[in-house]
Amino acid sequence: MRNIRVAFGPVVANDDVSFAVEPGEIHALLGENGAGKTTLMRALAGLIQPQAGSIEIGGQPVTIDGPLEARRLGIGMVHQHFMLVPTLTVAENIALGLKEVRTWFPRLDQLADEIDALGARYGLAVDARALAGELSVASQQRVEIVKALYRGAKILVLDEPTAVLTPQEAAALFPVLRALAAAGTAIVFISHKLNEVMAVTDRITVLRRGKVAGSLRTAETEPREIARMMVGGEVTLPQLEGMPVAGRPLLEVDRLGLTDARGVRRLEGVSLSVGAGEIVAVAGVDGNGQQELAEAIVGLQRPDTGRVLIDGVEMTHRPVAERIAAGLAHIPEDRHRTAIFEKLSVTDNAVAEEAGRPRFARWGLRRQGETRAFAAQLVADYDVRLGSVEQAIGSLSGGNQQKVVLGRALSRDPRLVVAVQPTRGLDIGATAFLQSQLLKRRAAGAAVLLISTELDEVLALADRIVVLFKGQVTGVVARADFSVEKLGLLMAGRTA
Amino acid sequence: MSESASAAAIGFARRWLLPRSVLSGMLCVLAAFAIGALLIAAIGRDPVLAYLSLFEASLGSTNGLAETAIRTVPLAFCGIGIALAFRAGVFNVGAEGQLFIGGVAAAWMGLQLGGQPQWLVLPAMALAAAVAGAGWSAIAGVLKLKFRADELITTIMLNYIAIYFVGYLLHGPLQDPGSPLARTARLAAEARLPMLLEGTRLHAGLLLVVVVAIVAQVFLWRSVAGFRLRAVGHNARAAENTGMNVKAALWTGFLICGALSGLAGFSEVAGVQRRMIENLSPGFGYTAIIVALLGQTNPLGVLAAAVLFAALQIGSTTMESAAGVPSALTTVIQALVVLLLIGQNALPRLFRRRAVTGS
Numbered sequence: 001m002r003n004i005r006v007a008f009g010p011v012v013a014n015d016d017v018s019f020a021v022e023p024g025e026i027h028a029l030l031g032e033n034g035a036g037k038t039t040l041m042r043a044l045a046g047l048i049q050p051q052a053g054s055i056e057i058g059g060q061p062v063t064i065d066g067p068l069e070a071r072r073l074g075i076g077m078v079h080q081h082f083m084l085v086p087t088l089t090v091a092e093n094i095a096l097g098l099k100e101v102r103t104w105f106p107r108l109d110q111l112a113d114e115i116d117a118l119g120a121r122y123g124l125a126v127d128a129r130a131l132a133g134e135l136s137v138a139s140q141q142r143v144e145i146v147k148a149l150y151r152g153a154k155i156l157v158l159d160e161p162t163a164v165l166t167p168q169e170a171a172a173l174f175p176v177l178r179a180l181a182a183a184g185t186a187i188v189f190i191s192h193k194l195n196e197v198m199a200v201t202d203r204i205t206v207l208r209r210g211k212v213a214g215s216l217r218t219a220e221t222e223p224r225e226i227a228r229m230m231v232g233g234e235v236t237l238p239q240l241e242g243m244p245v246a247g248r249p250l251l252e253v254d255r256l257g258l259t260d261a262r263g264v265r266r267l268e269g270v271s272l273s274v275g276a277g278e279i280v281a282v283a284g285v286d287g288n289g290q291q292e293l294a295e296a297i298v299g300l301q302r303p304d305t306g307r308v309l310i311d312g313v314e315m316t317h318r319p320v321a322e323r324i325a326a327g328l329a330h331i332p333e334d335r336h337r338t339a340i341f342e343k344l345s346v347t348d349n350a351v352a353e354e355a356g357r358p359r360f361a362r363w364g365l366r367r368q369g370e371t372r373a374f375a376a377q378l379v380a381d382y383d384v385r386l387g388s389v390e391q392a393i394g395s396l397s398g399g400n401q402q403k404v405v406l407g408r409a410l411s412r413d414p415r416l417v418v419a420v421q422p423t424r425g426l427d428i429g430a431t432a433f434l435q436s437q438l439l440k441r442r443a444a445g446a447a448v449l450l451i452s453t454e455l456d457e458v459l460a461l462a463d464r465i466v467v468l469f470k471g472q473v474t475g476v477v478a479r480a481d482f483s484v485e486k487l488g489l490l491m492a493g494r495t496a
Numbered sequence: 497m498s499e500s501a502s503a504a505a506i507g508f509a510r511r512w513l514l515p516r517s518v519l520s521g522m523l524c525v526l527a528a529f530a531i532g533a534l535l536i537a538a539i540g541r542d543p544v545l546a547y548l549s550l551f552e553a554s555l556g557s558t559n560g561l562a563e564t565a566i567r568t569v570p571l572a573f574c575g576i577g578i579a580l581a582f583r584a585g586v587f588n589v590g591a592e593g594q595l596f597i598g599g600v601a602a603a604w605m606g607l608q609l610g611g612q613p614q615w616l617v618l619p620a621m622a623l624a625a626a627v628a629g630a631g632w633s634a635i636a637g638v639l640k641l642k643f644r645a646d647e648l649i650t651t652i653m654l655n656y657i658a659i660y661f662v663g664y665l666l667h668g669p670l671q672d673p674g675s676p677l678a679r680t681a682r683l684a685a686e687a688r689l690p691m692l693l694e695g696t697r698l699h700a701g702l703l704l705v706v707v708v709a710i711v712a713q714v715f716l717w718r719s720v721a722g723f724r725l726r727a728v729g730h731n732a733r734a735a736e737n738t739g740m741n742v743k744a745a746l747w748t749g750f751l752i753c754g755a756l757s758g759l760a761g762f763s764e765v766a767g768v769q770r771r772m773i774e775n776l777s778p779g780f781g782y783t784a785i786i787v788a789l790l791g792q793t794n795p796l797g798v799l800a801a802a803v804l805f806a807a808l809q810i811g812s813t814t815m816e817s818a819a820g821v822p823s824a825l826t827t828v829i830q831a832l833v834v835l836l837l838i839g840q841n842a843l844p845r846l847f848r849r850r851a852v853t854g855s
Contacts, residue, residue, distance in 0.1 A: 337733055341735075364721060
């Protein structure tokens, strides 16, 4: 790919990007969120057309005008979110859309045998006759890789493949990638995790703000150099210091059980407590009940068993407003759906929780001056970059939106902070800022419940880690006993 | 740097120049008239003459203006109610039925209190109409909040039930004793809205609806409850997460729409018909949906849109006799306004798609 340029309106996602991957090479495409990695790969997959630049495959210039053409050229994508039909078998999933297996009487048995053989060759153990929906996440990912290979992929693009895996599962994926490369496949490995990139890749290309910041051999570099390239400067993430001085419990969760609207049991007997001046992290692979736990605590979902106490007062079935009044602040995972009103102004979003308080309202009418002054103060305190506080919040960048959400939550001086994936989608500068704010709340004597799937974040910030697996607590680890191996086992469901 | 400068420029334009929403509404109306002109020309008539006679009739004389104003009242009452409901994310299209229920409640109250002083009778009638309209709307509210039934369906169904129910009342218990017609007895003088202009039918309902529009505008944009209403309409989940009472906001949407539509019935009964009749409304509650959309769900904008649609309807018969253009053309123009309003949201999206795909 040479001199690729992709712009969405005024936003330039890729600017003069050149990128090459050779047969038998594992090439990392590294960069922060929004650096342009995904855009570049979408251009390769034929999902978008670059405005400038050229693509060559095997030395031949090509125009990739759609996913079918990409497939014909031997480009295989493994997306972060798998595209499997859960009620079909692995073989059937792979057969979907393939002419070779015939339309009316598909040769599924033969296909299944071929898949098993293909899997065996690269150490990709998959059962071609199993239902896709019954496979673990790691197996589903292997199916996606096999699917791409069966369709003749010579260039394999993996978009953040380890994001959904436990550390052990990720470690098991790497030999597979090595075997594939040894057989001559060119592999593009998209990631923002430095240690994985160091462990498995041959070359690294770093993107920053849509441009190539550098391209180097993995063997000839070290993490610090790459980190500097990604960020464009030195940024160190904050780290928890000092011993916990946990005071009285401000949050108590007692044997919580929750069944969702589809009748799936999401939480079972979850108990935990967070004391004043303490950060307790909930770790686990995404989708193991973290969101349900957070929503039961803040009042967005009703648990069917167990209790939630905030500062000793039972709140299990109380409305959200009462919990906020009791000192709860929530920084939710899905900002756009749960935290902000995109079309309303920054001011309106900043006071959403407190619009009715005497400070902001008199005789049921809003006090515009006070409200605007508060928003302006918040914007200054939390370093939100914007044109005007009257601007719709949806027009800000993700990081700045999150700072407004954070400011709204923390400027109330809350006693209990529930933060769910608070740094997801943020660049490293914004991440550092947000994490330091959580540490500040801890120092101020608040209880912080941090729910995160980023192990690095959890290890850096938590006094204690509670691990969730399939809606149950598989272990609680104190700071003195933190280790990635131990947490990895707990995250995979093995109780300590 | 340039980002914040352009944001500031946009903010300035939004606040001080023509707001985009008003501009786009006006463009839709102009485009609808332009397409209408093509249709008139296509049947061999003169579009200029047709439009001149249309507006001459509705806005060119005292009586024409008065008739337009009279039409404006029910359209604006229902339109503002619908607009506030839309703001809360409640798609209440039951204004027609709520208007009928409000009208019959007002007439009933007026007949009950016959002979009492006007200052007592009129407010009592208005209150009865508002409560009855809100109550009728509340049926859809219960169905929505308790059983998750889509209000778009239930409110339309309730319109039919309301109209037939009122028909039953007018043929039965409330029928004028001395008359074979399906209507109530005539209201006493104390139960009629005062006239505003000598020699015309213009009644005090106009003042009432202007006051309601102003109050609604302040409510929507300045009050805490209005803010919460809008917030719930934008993103109910975020509203719940920030401690707002989502149900209360939805109820507000249902009840305000019902109450204002009920008031539309009251003003028709007490200001125009002076009794409850079977054909109280020629579809005010339905036209008001377009009016609410054209007014960009802003109470004052809705009032302006109601004046326009009232003028269209009042002038249509004169246009037919003077220019030979069927009066149904005004219905066509109304429908075109709807299509263009919906279409204009699709247009920018279409352009954006182009930009992304590029070529």
